[in-house]
Amino acid sequence: MEEPAALRPAACRAKGGAPGFKVAVVGAAGGIGQSLSLLMKMNPLVSVLHLYDVVNTPGVTADVSHMDTSAVPLGVTSDGGFLFLTAPHAAYLNCDRLGVRGFIGQQQLEAALTGMDLVIIPAGLPRKPGMTRDDLFNKNAGIVRSICEGVAKSCPNAIVNLISNPVNSTVPIAAEVFKRAGTYCPKRLLGVTTLDVARANTFVAEVLGVDPREVNVPVVGGHAGVTILPLLSQVSPPCSFTPDEISYLTNRIQNGGTEVVEAFAAAKFADACLRGMRGDAGIVECSYVASEVTELPFFASKVRLGRGGAEEILPLGPLNDFERAGLEKAKKELSESIQKGVSFMNNWT
Numbered sequence: 001m002e003e004p005a006a007l008r009p010a011a012c013r014a015k016g017g018a019p020g021f022k023v024a025v026v027g028a029a030g031g032i033g034q035s036l037s038l039l040m041k042m043n044p045l046v047s048v049l050h051l052y053d054v055v056n057t058p059g060v061t062a063d064v065s066h067m068d069t070s071a072v073p074l075g076v077t078s079d080g081g082f083l084f085l086t087a088p089h090a091a092y093l094n095c096d097r098l099g100v101r102g103f104i105g106q107q108q109l110e111a112a113l114t115g116m117d118l119v120i121i122p123a124g125l126p127r128k129p130g131m132t133r134d135d136l137f138n139k140n141a142g143i144v145r146s147i148c149e150g151v152a153k154s155c156p157n158a159i160v161n162l163i164s165n166p167v168n169s170t171v172p173i174a175a176e177v178f179k180r181a182g183t184y185c186p187k188r189l190l191g192v193t194t195l196d197v198a199r200a201n202t203f204v205a206e207v208l209g210v211d212p213r214e215v216n217v218p219v220v221g222g223h224a225g226v227t228i229l230p231l232l233s234q235v236s237p238p239c240s241f242t243p244d245e246i247s248y249l250t251n252r253i254q255n256g257g258t259e260v261v262e263a264f265a266a267a268k269f270a271d272a273c274l275r276g277m278r279g280d281a282g283i284v285e286c287s288y289v290a291s292e293v294t295e296l297p298f299f300a301s302k303v304r305l306g307r308g309g310a311e312e313i314l315p316l317g318p319l320n321d322f323e324r325a326g327l328e329k330a331k332k333e334l335s336e337s338i339q340k341g342v343s344f345m346n347n348w349t
């Protein structure tokens with residue numbers, strides 16, 4: 001049965017049923033942000049793309065808005081953003097439907113976020129060789145806090161995909177910011193762990209000698225070192241591994257971030273969120289969310305994505321002895337990372 005119009009996301013209503021969501025990328029000029037912006041521009045579910053950063057957004061915005069269909073820079077808008085339209089006859093069409101807009105600097109954060117349905121955050125420092133994700137805490141905690149304050153103020157109902165590391169701590173920080181602002185909805189705050197699943201699928205496919213697109217490995221826990229727990233006993237299609245293979249795969253998946261980082265997984269996760277927001281059924285991805293799957297307040301596991309975000313958190317399923325031992329190690333580190341994020345906010349006045 002068709003849902004009453006009042007219950008549908010505003011972006012869908014505004015387009016008379018045609019899919020079209022307003023998406024902001026915060027940290028759009030960075031390594032992840034630039035590729036992610038390009039990939040989001042290619043997503044047919046996105047009607048408006050706002051690109052925000054503290055530096056370099058004009059160039060990135062021009063670049064992305066030139067994709068394929070002819071882009072017409074229209075100059076600076078009343079709230080300071082710069083507007084590009086991406087269709088030959090854009091002037092005759094609803095600007096909101098086709099615009100890619102760039103925003104730069106703290107004073108434009110509010111304009112960048114206002115009206116957004118989905119906010120994707122890859123803002124903040126990346127690791128250098130030899131660093132752990134937790135080593136980024138001191139720099140990135142404050143960045144995530146101030147961006148989330150902006151979200152609470154300008155688009156409190158948006159779904160947030162948080163990419164900035166350490167995800168295990170930045171998601172609890174975001175939750176505390178939203179609680180303080182009175183806008184917290186656990187379903188709408190999702191830590192991006194899709195890269196762990198992408199790596200797991202790729203590495204398992206290599207061992208099995210099959211196409212990675214045919215493989216699905218649930219990866220639970222968190223997004224750093226031992227908190228990344230691939231459930232190799234639950235691989236689809238069903239298969240088995242030798243103890244050496246399990247040890248090699250677990251290690252490689254847990255440490256994949258030291259090899260390479262990629263925006264593809266973040267775009268894949270955002271697309272899954274948008275399809276859920278549109279109302280597609282059966283969208284299940286792993287994500288780090290507020291959870292009761294373990295005694296910890298946040299945990300990554302399979303979640304069912306729907307109109308409101310993480311609509312259902314799926315159980316872990318049966319674990320073998322190796323995975324149960326891994327889970328205990330993961331929970332210990334995760335608990336400390338969560339507490340670190342919460343304490344950071346408790347000490348913030």
Ligand SMILES: NC(=O)C1=CN([C@@H]2O[C@H](COP(=O)(O)OP(=O)(O)OC[C@H]3O[C@@H](n4cnc5c(N)ncnc54)[C@H](O)[C@@H]3O)[C@@H](O)[C@H]2O)C=CC1
Nearest residue numbers: 027029030031032054122123124125126163164165195261
């Ligand atoms: N969850 C995941 O799977 C992944 C997480 N990451 C994390 O994403 C973050 C970004 O990584 P990269 O793009 O490689 O770094 P980068 O240094 O290339 O880009 C970061 C961008 O954030 C911007 N930025 C800094 N402060 C900001 C603020 N207050 N507001 C808006 N933008 C701000 C910078 O100007 C820069 O353009 C890092 O923390 C990294 O660890 C990266 C890859 C995967």
Ligand SMILES: O=C([O-])CC(=O)C(=O)O
Nearest residue numbers: 127195257258260261262
């Ligand atoms: O490892 C890093 O620093 C970035 C990241 O989170 C990943 O690639 O999984």
